[in-house]
Every structure is written in structure tokens, then in C-alpha cells.
Amino acid sequence: MYPVSEAAPTRAPSRCKIATMATDAPLDLVDSLAGLTLFADLSRPQLERAAHTFEETVFPEGQRILRQGFQGTGFYVILDGEVAVRVDGEDRARLGRGDFFGEVSILLGEPPVADAVALGPLRCLQLPGSDVERFLQDHPAVMYRMLQALARRLRNANRWRS
Amino acid sequence: MAELSDPGQAAREGSSGAAQQPHPPGTYPVVVVGSGPGGLQVAYSLRARGVRYAHLSADAEPGGMFRRFPLFQRLLSWTKPHAPYPQGSRGYEWYDWNSLLGDTPDDRALMPGLMERTSSFPSRPEMQHNLELFAERAALPIRYGTRWERTRREDDGGFVLETTDGEYRCRVAVFAVGAAEPFTPRTPGLDQVPHYADTRSAATYAGKRVFIVGKQNSAFELATGLLPVARSIVLASPRPPTLSVNAHSLNGIRARYVQPWEDHVVGGGVTSLNAAIERVDRAADGYRIHLRRTEADHTMEVDADEVIAATGFVCPLQDLPEVGVATYGQQRWPVLTPWWESATVPGIYFAGTIGQASPGLRKWGLPANSGAVQGARYNARLVAQRIAEHHFGQQRLRPEVTPDRLVPFLLDEASRAPELWNQKSYLCRVVTRDADGALRDDGIQPLQPFVDEAGPDAVAIAVEENDGDAIYPALYVRQAGRVAPDVELAPDPLHRFEQESYQAELRHRLAAFLP
Numbered sequence: 001m002y003p004v005s006e007a008a009p010t011r012a013p014s015r016c017k018i019a020t021m022a023t024d025a026p027l028d029l030v031d032s033l034a035g036l037t038l039f040a041d042l043s044r045p046q047l048e049r050a051a052h053t054f055e056e057t058v059f060p061e062g063q064r065i066l067r068q069g070f071q072g073t074g075f076y077v078i079l080d081g082e083v084a085v086r087v088d089g090e091d092r093a094r095l096g097r098g099d100f101f102g103e104v105s106i107l108l109g110e111p112p113v114a115d116a117v118a119l120g121p122l123r124c125l126q127l128p129g130s131d132v133e134r135f136l137q138d139h140p141a142v143m144y145r146m147l148q149a150l151a152r153r154l155r156n157a158n159r160w161r162s
Numbered sequence: 163m164a165e166l167s168d169p170g171q172a173a174r175e176g177s178s179g180a181a182q183q184p185h186p187p188g189t190y191p192v193v194v195v196g197s198g199p200g201g202l203q204v205a206y207s208l209r210a211r212g213v214r215y216a217h218l219s220a221d222a223e224p225g226g227m228f229r230r231f232p233l234f235q236r237l238l239s240w241t242k243p244h245a246p247y248p249q250g251s252r253g254y255e256w257y258d259w260n261s262l263l264g265d266t267p268d269d270r271a272l273m274p275g276l277m278e279r280t281s282s283f284p285s286r287p288e289m290q291h292n293l294e295l296f297a298e299r300a301a302l303p304i305r306y307g308t309r310w311e312r313t314r315r316e317d318d319g320g321f322v323l324e325t326t327d328g329e330y331r332c333r334v335a336v337f338a339v340g341a342a343e344p345f346t347p348r349t350p351g352l353d354q355v356p357h358y359a360d361t362r363s364a365a366t367y368a369g370k371r372v373f374i375v376g377k378q379n380s381a382f383e384l385a386t387g388l389l390p391v392a393r394s395i396v397l398a399s400p401r402p403p404t405l406s407v408n409a410h411s412l413n414g415i416r417a418r419y420v421q422p423w424e425d426h427v428v429g430g431g432v433t434s435l436n437a438a439i440e441r442v443d444r445a446a447d448g449y450r451i452h453l454r455r456t457e458a459d460h461t462m463e464v465d466a467d468e469v470i471a472a473t474g475f476v477c478p479l480q481d482l483p484e485v486g487v488a489t490y491g492q493q494r495w496p497v498l499t500p501w502w503e504s505a506t507v508p509g510i511y512f513a514g515t516i517g518q519a520s521p522g523l524r525k526w527g528l529p530a531n532s533g534a535v536q537g538a539r540y541n542a543r544l545v546a547q548r549i550a551e552h553h554f555g556q557q558r559l560r561p562e563v564t565p566d567r568l569v570p571f572l573l574d575e576a577s578r579a580p581e582l583w584n585q586k587s588y589l590c591r592v593v594t595r596d597a598d599g600a601l602r603d604d605g606i607q608p609l610q611p612f613v614d615e616a617g618p619d620a621v622a623i624a625v626e627e628n629d630g631d632a633i634y635p636a637l638y639v640r641q642a643g644r645v646a647p648d649v650e651l652a653p654d655p656l657h658r659f660e661q662e663s664y665q666a667e668l669r670h671r672l673a674a675f676l677p
Contacts, residue, residue: 028348029492048400048438049456057521058490058497060505064614069647072525072587072628111647123490128527130629 029056032079033125036098038149041141053135054125059118066102066116073112075102075132081122086115094119103146106132184303185216187328192549193218193335195310195323198226199293199535200338200514200542203262206300207546210265213554216330217302218323220309224297225290226514227342233361234387235286238379238416239534241273242282247578249274255580259536260284262296263543269299283418310339315485319509334553336545338514341493341533343478346471351442355449355469358384367468369393373451375439376472377403382419384472385432389422396464397422398435400456410629411528437462442469477516482507495519500610501548502541511549513542522588522610525648526628530588540581540589544606560602563593565676568601569668572623576635576659581606582625590622590638599677609638616643621675626650635659637668639675 029051033039039050054077059065066073068087077100085093085101092114095101105112106129127135136143194205197219205217221229232238239259247253250271255263264270273292277284284292297304305327312324316331323330344357356362358380368391374381377399385395397403403423406414415423425432437453440461448467455462476494483489488497488506496512497505498520504510512519518533520541531537550556563571575582575591582589590612592604597618604620612622622638632653639646649671651664669676 043459045400045438045454045456045459048454049436052399052401056491058488060497060499067613067647070523070525070613071648071650072523072527072626074524074527121488126524128524128629130527 029125036077036079038077038098038100038142038145040145042139046139050135050139053131054127057124057126059122059124061118061120061122063118063122064115065118065122065124066105066112066114068113068115069111071111072129073102073105074129075106075127076100076116077125079123079125081124082119083122084115084117084119086117087113100146100149102129103132103150105129183305183308185218185305187325187330188216189331190214190216191333191554192216193321193323193330193332194338194513195219195336196226196338196340196514197221197224197297197304197306198228198338198340198514199262200340200517200538201226201336202293202297202300202302203539203542204336204338204513204546205302205304206262206264206269206296207543208549209302211546211550211556213546213550213556216332217304218308218310218325218330219304219306222306223294224302224304225293226338227340228286228289228293231342231359232286232383233358234364234383236281236418237283237286237289238412238418239284239536240282241277241284243274243277243279252580253578255536256578256583259534259584260289260292262293262535263539264296264300269296272296272299310480313481313485315507321485321509334509334511334549336511336513336549337479337482337516338512338542339478339516341475341477341515343476345474345476345492347439347473349439349442351444352439352471352473354444355442355471358470358472359475361470364388364391367391370467371448371465372396373398373449373464373466373469374472375399375469376474377401377415377434378472378474379416379419380474381472382415382422384470385422386419389425389432392431394431394433395422396433396435396466397426398437398439398451398453398464400436400438402436403434410627410631412531412534413529435464477519482510500608501552502545503548509553511545513545514538517541517545520608522608523613525587525626528587528627528629530585532585532588536584537588540585540606544589544608547605558605560594560604563601563603565601568593568621568676569665569672570660571603572621572637572668573635573660573664576623576625577657579606579625582623586633587624587626587636590624592620592622594618594620595675612640613638613645613648619675621672633657635664637671639672641675 030047033047078097083095084091101116192215194217208215241260242257245257260273261271272295276288276291309326310323314322320333321335344359346352364387367388371394372392374384374397377397381397404414406416422432426434436456440454441452443450449469451464453462486507487504496519499505502512502517502520515533517538589606590609592607593601594604609624620640624636626636627633634653635651637649
């Protein structure tokens with residue numbers, strides 16, 4: 001459950017944080033979704049449906065969620081916590097609440113080109129890769145928000161290169 | 163050696179009568195709570211490894227949830243009396259999802275011998291009998307009628323379990339307490355309607371308009387059971403139902419419960435609504451349910467004589483969150499390591515259906531079968547192994563695998579190992595290269611830590627499936643501390659993974675690994 005590029009500690013060092021996070025987590029997932037940019041345009045019933053479509057999941061600190069080169073990954077939206085995007089052991093980006101990851105390999109049908117590693121206790125929404133296309137087609141407003149986020153990432157990448 | 167069992171334990175404790183309950187309050191290396199399939203399997207496996215334990219159950223007899231559920235008295239999990247492998251063999255376990263894992267012919271593959279042969283799905287009483295017989299044949303000492311009530315953490319890292327019979331001190335506690343505490347969402351009025359667990363006999367719904375909240379297996383089980391008697395049935399939840407055959411997952415609506423869906427499709431007295439329940443009001447002659455359709459975003463009302471909330475269950479973890487066990491989600495799952503240990507309180511393990519809280523890789527989005535007996539029994543055996551090795555210093559037997567036998571060994575596992583078939587992409591068989599260069603069989607292990615943790619050179623084989631129809635072996639090779647990306651071998655429609663084409667492929671893939 002720890003990235004192979006790091007010395008694996010025998011225990012997750014920040015256990016208490018997981019406990020606190022879980023205790024403080026909103027009981028109503030719909031409220032959590034409503035506060036995220038990706039779902040900002042959805043009506044209450046659509047949010048309810050999304051809350052029943054995605055699955056809530058929690059990862060301990062240090063766990064890989066996407067594995068570079070490994071197939072069959074899912075789509076994740078961060079509810080609480082941070083994720084490092086790591087290529088060949090080198091951190092390239094950090095993602096936080098409301099950010100999402102895993103969409104590139106699903107859209108392209110290829111294994112991810114980076115690890116996604118929980119930097120601390122991480123609470124996410126998870127959707128199987130095979131359900132993503134249907135979900136986006138059923139919710140064009142989410143697709144548009146995703147496009148905007150991807151456009152921002154592309155712009156930032158181009159700025160960085162220039 | 164004080165931690166290990168003495169040979170007379172089973173003889174003294176297992177044969178005690180009702181008047182002489184085993185495992186009185188006191189200090190034990192391990193305490194196991196629960197006498198459903200998970201508790202029985204982990205206790206059996208601990209004893210087989212010589213770890214001394216106390217086994218407590220609030221119930222009067224073994225069986226756990228199967229003493230009561232499923233409501234309509236027939237299971238979802240098959241046991242096929244006639245299968246490609248003989249009853250009692252390892253390969254047969256894939257065809258028998260209900261027997262617990264015994265080490266002797268007397269306590270192995272008990273389910274098929276107890277079934278009336280009208281269905282490959284046992285009835286609930288047959289399943290209960292199967293579990294009772296396992297406990298009896300294995301002479302498992304269990305202290306019944308002892309309810310775990312509170313938990314304390316000691317300064318030395320151990321635990322005290324306060325029970326109705328007194329206090330139990332232990333280094334390791336295993337909770338196999340199921341996930342069967344009824345859960346009802348906070349929707350106004352829903353707390354006034356019966357939960358699935360309170361459903362009455364089908365006859366009492368004769369001629370009634372029944373409204374079922376939920377569209378998962380428990381909801382469809384109710385709908386199927388009430389089809390012959392109800393005047394009409396409405397099922398409602400925000401998202402459409404997912405059928406197992408479409409989702410390629412046993413978490414979807416099982417084939418046995420699809421009849422109400424067909425009735426809905428043809429307009430035959432069953433209606434499936436994708437709607438959020440906004441409010442449930444009592445009416446003079448029943449209920450009025452206020453809904454908001456999730457596709458069209460408009461409101462509607464449905465009148466019903468009976469409402470049943472098939473809204474799921476939560477884990478009865480009692481005060482474990484107060485001693486630091488982190489939980490998540492509506493079902494209050496504990497946050498677990500891949501070895502089913504609390505991620506926040508070392509020494510607290512979970513067995514049985516709660517084990518599904520450790521999701522593994524979930525490749526292609528598909529869950530393991532940890533929530534069902536056919537998967538949980540292998541997890542429980544590994545929990546016992548982990549406790550014996552990690553907490554009590556035991557070492558497993560590691561037979562040598564000669565290099566020329568490696569490929570046939572791995573393909574034999576992929577073809578028939580029940581651990582790999584029942585727990586696809588979740589459990590794997592591992593062969594490790596030791597410092598002396600010898601290859602050794604490291605047995606069945608969870609796949610996720612093999613993939614993510616550093617370790618010696620090793621190879622693991624798993625059986626996997628994708629979101630199409632394919633089932634295939636997958637290979638994982640760890641060299642220089644890192645596991646290379648997974649190699650998914652081609653599927654074979656008849657699952658003949660020992661063919662020469664697979665042998666050649668594996669020899670090629672393992673060329674750099676083999677000496």
C-alpha cells in the first residue's frame with residue numbers, strides 16, 4: 001500500500017488524521033457533491049443520482065490509487081485530502097479537494113502515465129472506468145466543467161513549456 | 163509458547179456442554195467476536211495454526227445472519243453438486259460458494275450434502291445447517307450468549323473487551339460481526355416505515371400496493387418474493403438498477419431477482435422509478451410518498467398501502483470508533499489495510515462481510531467477493547495467517563518450486579485455485595526468489611500489497627476479468643524492488659489456461675526472472 005519508490009513504513013504515520021477526517025466527514029454525500037465545481041451545475045435530483053452512482057472510498061496516507069502503467073483504473077474525485085501525481089518517482093503535480101484524476105487513461109483507453117499517491121488520508125468518490133462515458137453523456141454540464149479543467153491544465157502545461 | 167494453544171484445548175473446550183461454557187473471561191492472545199461464517203472460519207484457521215484464542219458470540223447458535231436472512235429463504239450463492247472437480251477437492255471450492263474451508267474430509271464441502279436438489283442455491287435453513295455442522299464437526303469451542311458491549315485500549319497496545327459475561331484481555335481482537343444493522347436515510351418520514359429487516363411474511367401483503375425504497379438486491383429480493391401476492395409494486399431510488407450480467411459483478415441485481423424488472427419493462431404491475439424520495443407521509447389508508455424524478459426533475463406522488471425501506475445496512479462497530487477505528491461512508495466501514503487490519507488501530511482485525519471494506523485494486527472497477535462467503539472465507543484464513551505470523555512470530559511453510567516447475571505451477575493455480583477464482587484481481591499466488599536463489603511458494607496473498615510494497619524478487623499470478631466478458635490470468639513480476647505493470651494474458655473461452663500457448667507466453671514473460 002506504499003509507493004515502491006519510497007521506503008515503506010510499517011504503519012501509516014498519521015492515523016489520527018484519518019479518524020478525524022472520517023468523523024468530520026459530512027454524513028450526506030449529496031451535500032459534499034454540491035460543493036464541488038465539477039458538479040456545480042447539477043440539480044438536487046441529479047446530485048442525488050450522482051451520489052448513488054459514485055462510490056465513496058478512503059485511502060490511507062501513502063497508498064497508490066493510480067499505478068503508472070497498470071491497466072483497469074477508475075475515475076476519482078477528491079472530497080478531502082491531497083494527491084501527488086508522480087511520474088517515475090518524481091512529483092509533477094498536487095491535486096486537492098474538488099480535483100479529479102484518472103480521466104485521461106479512461107478517455108484514451110490506455111494505462112495511466114503517472115502514479116496518483118495519497119499524500120495524507122484521502123477521501124474520494126470513485127467511478128469505474130467503464131461507467132464514465134455514460135455518466136458524462138448523461139450529465140453534459142459535468143462534461144463541460146471537466147473540459148474547462150482539462151483546458152486549464154493544458155494552458156498551464158503550455159505556459160510551463162514556454 | 164504461552165501464546166500458542168496446547169493440544170488439549172479443543173478437546174476440553176469443544177466438548178463442553180451448555181452448562182460448561184468454554185472461554186471464560188480472562189486473558190487470551192486473541193479474541194474472536196461473532197459466530198457467522200467469518201468468525202467460524204477465522205477461529206478454525208487460528209486453531210489450525212496453533213494460536214490460542216477466545217471465541218465469543220452474542221447468539222445462541224452458530225450461523226450469524228443466515229439464522230435469519232435472506233428473508234425469502236433462498237440464498238444468492240450457488241453450490242453445484244455436480245462440477246468438473248470432485249466434492250472436497252480444492253478445485254471444487256469454486257463451484258461451492260457456501261461451505262467453509264476445512265482441513266479434513268469430515269469438515270470440508272459440507273453444503274452439497276445438505277441440499278435438497280431442486281436448486282443450486284441452498285435454502286436459508288440448509289445454509290444454517292451447513293454452518294452449524296461445520297462448527298460441530300470441527301468441534302469449535304464457542305462461548306454463546308456472550309455479548310461484546312464495550313472496548314478499551316490498554317497502554318501496552320492490547321485491548322479489553324467488556325462483555326455481558328465479564329472482561330476479556332487480548333493482544334489482538336478479530337471482529338466478525340457482520341454488516342446487518344438496519345440503516346435508514348434521514349429522509350423525512352422514512353423512519354416511520356418498516357426496514358427490510360422488519361418485513362413480514364409475504365401473505366400479509368396480499369392484495370396490497372407495496373412501495374419499496376431502494377433498487378439493490380435486497381429491494382429486488384422483496385419485489386420477487388411479493389410478486390405472487392402484491393397488487394402492485396413500485397421500486398424507487400435515484401439511479402437505475404444495475405444488473406449483475408451487465409455490470410459483470412455479483413454486486414449488481416442477481417439473475418434470480420430480475421423477474422420484477424421484466425415485469426416493469428412490459429408494464430405488468432411493477433414500476434421502477436428513478437427518483438429521490440423527498441418525504442413519506444402517513445395517509446388515512448396507508449402512505450403518500452413524495453418523489454422527485456432524477457431524469458426529468460419534476461415531482462410526483464405515489465400512494466401505497468405498505469412501504470418498505472430496503473435501504474441497506476451498516477456495520478455494528480459499537481464503540482470501536484471511540485478507541486480510534488476510523489470509518490467511512492454511509493455503511494460505517496472501517497478503514498482497513500489490505501490485510502483487513504484497522505488502518506488506525508493496529509491489532510484490530512475484521513473478518514466476514516466487513517472485509518469488503520478493504521477493496522483491493524478494483525481493476526476495471528470490479529469489486530471482489532469479500533462481502534459473500536465465497537470470498538470472505540479466504541480472507542478469514544489469511545487474517546489468521548497474518549495474526550499468527552505478524553503478532554506471534556510464526557513462519558509459514560514455503561515449499562521449493564524448481565525453475566522447470568514454475569510455469570506449470572502458476573498456470574495450474576490460474577486454472578483451478580479457488581482463492582484466485584473467487585477473489586479475482588484481489589488474491590494471488592506468490593512465488594519468491596530467496597537470497598539463496600531458490601524459488602519458494604509463498605502461498606496465497608492479497609494482490610494489492612504485492613503490487614505496492616517493496617520486497618524480494620517474486621512473481622504473482624491472479625485470475626482477472628475485465629468489463630467485457632473476458633476472464634484471464636494476469637501476471638505480476640517484481641524485480642529490483644519494483645513490480646512491473648501487469649501482464650494480462652489472452653482470455654480463453656473455456657478457461658484452458660494450461661495449454662501450450664499459455665506455457666510459451668509465460669516462459670517468454672518470465673525469461674528475465676528465471677535463472
